[in-house]
Amino acid sequence: MSNTPVLTVDTAAIVANWQLLKARHAGSETAAVVKADAYGLGVKPVAHALATAGCTRFFVATLAEAVELRSCLDVAHIAVFQGILKGEEADYVHHRLIPVMNTVQQLQTWKAVCDYETSALPAAIHVDTAMQRLGLTAREMQRGDVLELARSLKADMLMTHYACASDAYHPLNGIQRDAMQRVSRMLPHLTTCFANSSAHFLDASYHGEITRPGCALYGITPLDENSLNPMYSVVTLTAPILQVRCIDEMGTIGYCATTHVQPPMRTVTVGIGYADGISRQASNQLYAYLEDYRLPLLGRVTMDMLCFDVTHVPESIVESAKTVTLMDTRQTVDDMARMTHTIGYEVLTSLGKRVQRKYV
């Protein structure tokens, strides 16, 4: 049953990207964000490769993701962005997870847990400085009772999240950094953790002591669209050829008859579609590659199949081919994102479960 789409993940490239970012960061530590199943690439092999390379701290979005990660990494620090919700306390303690404190109430809850366990369990404090999404406000951090709570916890990280770090000149970057420096002066026992992938490319004052890259580990550009992507390519996506067709009559291809064919034409039908994460918005834009030949997509992306033009490819090459390539250095994750009006993150997290993941 090998006739499925295959995403080949180069874990050595992920490690090389992590080392490249680490080299840009003079602080004490570079962590790794592996939420959403390591952006769709598969959290266990990715985390294993990074841990082997020396990464000791990981971030995930949810408790369920943290529990899954703990099952393969026994000693790493695992922090959970979503914060601790009602009824989750015992799971955090049992799996030795670091909850990110996003509210005063969560600080109180965790204090109570620590008192009950008679142990200063680590926690991170997240201060919101622009996102308005999760986190305590800078104003809350000035309250005496909140500071006292924060000081009483073994809170090993003080975090914020940049809203515009991929735009090096955005004024919010400096505003957020300055706000966090003020909070940090009130809580000097906490290790600061500010930088996402993009902020590694701002000067060191934006980093904090621990950085936590995500997208750039997976080869997505951390820079704006006018800059060359400094990261190594990580993924290759291939899909099986299901049928070669010779078209010798006038007609149309695909749903709603949007694309006309000009016989004589040869096409390949490939077993991947939007149910596998190839956005319908790529219709009439996407290319596939067969050896060095570039194949234009014909017609719409359907649920399970795509059709490509191979009229210009020598017949012997088409006949012996088993797969075509949809993503690699020639058509990158960021290229796919541009043609489907989104960002590389969504391209990767959309890849479906029928896509087999292989690791090299």
Added chain:
Amino acid sequence: MSNTPVLTVDTAAIVANWQLLKARHAGSETAAVVKADAYGLGVKPVAHALATAGCTRFFVATLAEAVELRSCLDVAHIAVFQGILKGEEADYVHHRLIPVMNTVQQLQTWKAVCDYETSALPAAIHVDTAMQRLGLTAREMQRGDVLELARSLKADMLMTHYACASDAYHPLNGIQRDAMQRVSRMLPHLTTCFANSSAHFLDASYHGEITRPGCALYGITPLDENSLNPMYSVVTLTAPILQVRCIDEMGTIGYCATTHVQPPMRTVTVGIGYADGISRQASNQLYAYLEDYRLPLLGRVTMDMLCFDVTHVPESIVESAKTVTLMDTRQTVDDMARMTHTIGYEVLTSLGKRVQRKYV
């Protein structure tokens, strides 16, 4: 660990939709298309509900899907659209699957398998009449050797796939039907299987003896956008509230600071994002519902979170709420599709694996 998004699937509504389509079809049988994990809803519970209601024939896209389905349905007919690829023969025989013959070569392969097994194993013959995707051409079906092969097989279905059936007035519908009637007269021992969901709403001459609805079973409209959806609603999507925020300072929400806030404002941050299948294209368009209150989305869809405006909702309701609703009859799958420039099929198949499926 219940703080995840939840997709509640009303299997009784799926059965009611199947019966509604069955009632529109005077022929011998109505099957069900359950490919792509029953369009993301979960193939095992969906197929089980339909089988209990009397459905005995199912269609999937790939061999892997067929093997999964066979593991929960021992006696049903299971046909595989993708057709039999090299090396898959033994799996088809072992799991008693019906391969869809898409090429002359596949006819020859299956004939050889039947000879080897000394048994006339069932197969379907797919004739392409407009899609140019998979299937034999009408011209190939006129060849003497092909007809002889087709007659020698215990081929229980003769299939085609309409390209434009949701547009009742599209001329291709009649062209495709007429082409299939010609093929059918040459192979009268085969049971015809033509109609997808939409073709149930064309006159009976378009149906064939067996119909095979997909999208309409799951509540997606089988009609054009100017017609009322005749199907029952099947899915409800909810997501957990992670934090309630009071905004009392001017500022922006979310990445790239695209949305300005007007204090005083209250928001909820909800634990679902594009990694769960909420397209980024829904940014600044989507609504959530809290009781009867409609909550506008603020800012962009992020990987794991959405922010909604609850300023107009009584504080007591917000404080006691645990979840918001993102899809039901008020904001349907088709509504989500319109706002994200796609079709309902892609909305459902995009729902990610962090979304817990519940069945009622």
